[in-house]
Amino acid sequence: VQLQASGGGLVQAGGSLRLSCAASKFRVDDYAIAWFRQAPGMKREGVSWISSDGTTYYTDSVKGRFTVSRDNGKNTAYLQMNSLKPEDTAVYYCAAMRVPNHITAQAVAVIPMTEYDYWGKGTLVTVSS
Numbered sequence: 001v002q003l004q005a006s007g008g009g010l011v012q013a014g015g016s017l018r019l020s021c022a023a024s025k026f027r028v029d030d031y032a033i034a035w036f037r038q039a040p041g042m043k044r045e046g047v048s049w050i051s052s053d054g055t056t057y058y059t060d061s062v063k064g065r066f067t068v069s070r071d072n073g074k075n076t077a078y079l080q081m082n083s084l085k086p087e088d089t090a091v092y093y094c095a096a097m098r099v100p101n102h103i104t105a106q107a108v109a110v111i112p113m114t115e116y117d118y119w120g121k122g123t124l125v126t127v128s129s
Contacts, residue, residue, distance in 0.1 A: 002025050002120075003021055003023055003095070004022045004121070005021050005092065005093060006020050006022075007123060008091075008122075008123030008124045009124075010126045011084055012127070012128050013085055015084050015127070016080070016081060016084065017084065017125060019035070019078065019094070020076055020077075020078055021033060021035075021079075022074070023096065023118075024075070027072070028077055028096070029052060029070065029072045030052055031097060032051045032052060032096070032097045032103070032108040033049070034048070034109075035048045035068060035092060035094055036094075036095060037091065038122070039090040039091075045059065046113075047079070047092070048079060049106075050068045050077060050105055051099060051104055052099050053104060055104045055105040056068050057104070057105035057106045057108070057109045061087075062081075065081065065082050065083045066080065066082070068080075079094075084127045086129045087127075088125060089127050092123050092124075093120055093123075094119075095116040095118060095120070
């Protein structure tokens with residue numbers, strides 16, 4: 001298993017969760033790490049990105065509430081989710097793509113999902129109202 005996502009659960013609206021994405025067999029700082037989510041009956045959508053250069057990018061609906069980061073020593077990426085809303089309910093996936101060092105997270109965000117090298121199994125986040 002190259003990517004292992006964890007940290008999902010049930011939380012009330014306004015609460016917080018932190019998702020983790022642990023990588024094996026490659027270094028997270030050599031890759032762009034993205035978080036996607038898929039709500040029931042909906043297409044999978046990109047939520048946040050952190051590129052190999054350390055820049056970050058967020059979809060509009062989570063800006064100011066979610067923070068993506070990584071810990072190179074633990075070879076793990078994180079998604080801190082605050083002020084959660086019921087519409088954030090979804091299965092969350094992390095994915096990794098090998099990118100050049102100079103590419104920004106905003107540039108990575110427009111690359112199709114089919115180009116990602118690794119995907120973790122999803123972790124369910126449920127936000128109750």
